[in-house]
Amino acid sequence: MSKVFIMTDSNSGITQAEGKELGIEVVPMPFMIDGEEYFEDINLTQEQFYHLIKNDASVCTSQPSIGLISNMWDTILESYDEIVYIPMSSGLSMSCKSALNLAAQEEYNGKVFVVDNQRISVTQKRSVIEALKLAKEGYSGSQIKELLEKTKADSTIYITVDTLKYLRKGGRITPAVALMGTLLKIKPILQIHGDKLDKFKQTRTMENAKRIMIDQAKADLENFLSYDGKKTNIYVDIAHTDNLEEAKKFAEEIKKEFEFIDSEVANLSLSVSCHVGPGTLAIAITKELVK
Secondary structure, three states: OOOEEEEEEHHHOOOHHHHHHHOOEEEOOEEEEOOEEEEEOOOEOHHHHHHHHHOOOOEEEOOOOHHHHHHHHHHHOOOOOEEEEEOOOOOOOOHHHHHHHHHOOOOOOOOEEEOOOOOOHHHHHHHHHHHHHHHHOOOOHHHHHHHHHHOOOOEEEEEEOOOOHHHHHOOOOOHHHHHHHHHOOOEEEEEEEOOEEEEEEEEOOHHHHHHHHHHHHHHHHHHHHOEOOEOOOEEEEEEEEOOHHHHHHHHHHHHOOOOOOEOOEEEOOHHHHHHHOOOEEEEEEEEOOOO
């Protein structure tokens, strides 16, 4: 039986300390902030990040260098037969495609399996946990990749933002739309499903936004996330950006609405936070992987 090692990137929300506890490697995502390079959870904490963007620092995401990834793989393969690498969605970053190209090289062919299952944040973390279970059960790297990609559509995230400022700065809406939306106090609701971050609906208050997200999550359960009539085979997670107390309150509301096997309140990845800013709330629904 092959020894399979699991690794991911910090977009999963898994910290370096949590990675050590789980026995995995977490690639720190790089950021350029006012012309300087930072690495998430290495020399850039959540608190530092939000302090910088609230003070209008120029922030943009980047991708890990091929050299860093290659060196990590080489070191791991000294002790393991195979690697399963679960990066953030290929639709939201080029880092997945870069890793896939690297894995196709002769020295990694048949040894490194890059998973493109279009997950990010808490849904990506769920994939990592599922991969660890599969590896412990004796599944090979190729089998784990196949299962995770086969079930890539079995999750969805809904996000509502506190301000349109960061969507404007990221170019997802125009300055005119942002100004009008701010004047009208519009709260857009965004969806991450598959490979895109798209506008879903809009409303005027955070309370209405939360209600819309809950109702749509229920509809998704009926339409494509439930099976065999069960509702206890899902994970319902709450994610936020620098908004912990509101996220905890939202989690309590969620508990009254859903039956689920597990839940957590987590930080949205900083890569998403760059585009949505602080004060954001999200609900993530993920179906348990069925072999």
